[in-house]
Amino acid sequence: MYRLDPDQTALLQRIESLADEKIAPHAAAVDAESRFPLESVAALAEAGLLGLTVPTEHGGMGQGMRVAVAALDAIGQRCASTGMVYLMHLCGVACYAARPESAGEALKAAARGEHLSTxxxxxxxxxxxxxxxxxxxxxxxxxxxxxxxxxxxxxxxxxxxxxxxxxxxxxxxxxxxxxxxxxxxxxxxxxxxxxxxxxxxxxxxxxxxxxxxxxxxxxxxxxxGQGFPRMMEILPWFSLGNAGISTGIAEAAVRSTTDHVTGKGFEHLGTKLADLPNLRERLARMRIQTDKTRAHLSMVLDKLESGAPDAMLGVLSAKASASGAAKEVTDLAMETCGGAAFSRHLSVERNFRDARAASVMAPTTDVLHDFIGKALCGMPLF
Ligand SMILES: Cc1cc2nc3c(=O)[nH]c(=O)nc-3n(C[C@H](O)[C@H](O)[C@H](O)COP(=O)(O)OP(=O)(O)OC[C@H]3O[C@@H](n4cnc5c(N)ncnc54)[C@H](O)[C@@H]3O)c2cc1C
Structure with a gap:
């Protein structure tokens, strides 16, 4: 749905494989032990991905926001904590890239996999x-x-x-x-x-x-005096990247819920959970919400790349929309999977908890809604 070109698609497939092999296996322990995902970050570094968005003249891959968002979605599906660490790194790199005369060495070190930013x-x-x-x-x-x-x-x-x-x-x-x-x-x-x-x-x-x-x-x-304008330049990276992670969390919940309802059932009746129409209806709503969120995110990327006059409005709404969708989808996942989810036997409960971070991360959803309403009414945001 991110409409990547063939080279970007190949890169994303490489990131997905790495996330399957080197990030996903640690996600449950990282969460349970509340420990920093060192193995996952080392894998990203080794693959050169700390330099994903570092300009090529500083040794990086020179990728833009579209690939970064797709990567964060993919990583967020496997381990949201790693996704958030990676997002803050990419935001730091965006600050460096805006001022290479001060941060050139840090950019080069990130490209070499030797520098994590935040x-x-x-x-x-x-x-x-x-x-x-x-x-x-x-x-x-x-x-x-x-x-x-x-x-x-x-x-x-x-x-x-x-x-x-x-x-x-x-x-x-x-x-x-x-x-x-x-x-x-x-x-x-x-x-x-x-x-x-x-x-x-x-x-x-x-x-x-x-x-x-x-x-x-x-x-x-x-x-x-130029910190605020620079923060506003970095906001699209944070907002869209954050939305990518929320979308990834929702996607993970859809997949796990599907696996659960198609895999488990009532032995005394000889039926699957998926034979219950109310569970299928919830699953359908989860799928629709997740797809809508990713489509909205993709539309905002288009607006940014084409310099659309309302691109900044999209930047604000993408984070608010995706964080709301992730909360709704993971809530539906908890209901659908029942006690198995509540008693922490399924990864959807981690998705449910992880999904709650985005709306309280600044700019919070309350503030985003206020900004969007002000922008629509032609009022100054600050
Ligand atoms: C997982 C996670 C990672 C984070 N990582 C970083 C990081 O790397 N770097 C960093 O700088 N910060 C980071 N933060 C901090 C984050 O961006 C927020 O600053 C923080 O979550 C705010 O929490 P608070 O309790 O101070 O919120 P408060 O400001 O006390 O907000 C409380 C409530 O008031 C609402 N509210 C606040 N202002 C308004 C308003 N004007 N209008 C309407 N409602 C309003 C909020 O939406 C919220 O519901 C992180 C936070 C989390 C949860």
């Missing part, structure tokens, strides 16, 4: 309003120093590079911001808590603390 934008003070950090960079000779309380950072402590937001040194307000690249080993930056969540349990999306971290000017990923 975004550290949300803060304790401004919560899901990631566009308005409370922390403020202070000018020092040769750069800035920064203290900040970042509330959720996927791949915290594991990622090599952190795209950090803060108010600019001379900031005139919460949206006068700047982005920086901070290395994992930077003095003063620490993981400040554990990650023990309902779903996406392998993400390691823990809080991080920065205490007087010195950041050289050469590691600025935007000019002062």
């Amino acid at each position: 975004l550290a934008w949300s803060e304790k003070g401004s919560r899901s309003h990631f566009w308005a950090p409370m922390s403020q960079a202070r000018s020092v000779a040769g750069g800035v120093t920064l203290s900040a309380q970042k509330s959720w950072v996927t791949s915290a402590g594991v990622a090599n590079g952190y795209v950090i937001s803060a108010r600019s040194p001379e900031s005139s307000g919460p949206m006068d911001t700047q982005l920086f690249l901070v290395d994992r080993n930077a003095a003063g930056m620490t993981v400040a808590g554990a990650w023990n969540s309902l779903g996406m349990r392998g993400n390691a999306s823990a809080p991080m603390s920065l205490q007087d971290v010195t950041i050289p000017t050469a590691q600025a990923l935007s000019d002062p």
